[in-house]
Amino acid sequence: MTRIALIAHDDEKPEMIDFAESYQSYLSTVDIVCTGTTGQRIAEATGLEVERKQSGPLGGDMEIGAEAANDRIDGIVFLRDPLTAQPHEPDISALLRICDVHDTPLATTRTSAEYVLEGLAREDGHELD
Numbered sequence: 001m002t003r004i005a006l007i008a009h010d011d012e013k014p015e016m017i018d019f020a021e022s023y024q025s026y027l028s029t030v031d032i033v034c035t036g037t038t039g040q041r042i043a044e045a046t047g048l049e050v051e052r053k054q055s056g057p058l059g060g061d062m063e064i065g066a067e068a069a070n071d072r073i074d075g076i077v078f079l080r081d082p083l084t085a086q087p088h089e090p091d092i093s094a095l096l097r098i099c100d101v102h103d104t105p106l107a108t109t110r111t112s113a114e115y116v117l118e119g120l121a122r123e124d125g126h127e128l129d
């Protein structure tokens with residue numbers, strides 16, 4: 001089954017929830033994996049079933065990166081906060097790098113996230129509303 005990672009920094013969590021609501025019908029057909037707090041917020045807001053890793057600062061980005069390194073992830077939406085320094089910046093950079101290495105589709109903005117989801121949905125033969 002298609003496996004999609006959803007990750008958002010704190011300032012971007014409202015945007016991520018809005019995004020997940022917009023694509024809820026498609027997201028309900030795939031496996032979703034999230035960093036801890038993002039997953040909790042998405043599950044509460046949408047009722048979608050999500051697998052939650054550690055929170056980002058506690059290693060969640062690295063857990064998702066490990067899956068990307070094993071080609072287990074079909075796409076990642078990572079809404080980063082471009083204006084706030086993160087204590088776990090090395091982990092974030094490592095995740096982005098491993099996506100480059102494995103050609104894992106990665107979106108870091110709302111519009112690029114829409115393009116990635118639309119591409120994955122098309123591959124899955126899912127009609128978006």
Ligand SMILES: O=C(CO)COP(=O)(O)O
Nearest residue numbers: 035036037038055056057
């Ligand atoms: O920090 C994050 C990604 O780098 C996100 O972690 P949370 O989803 O646990 O807030």
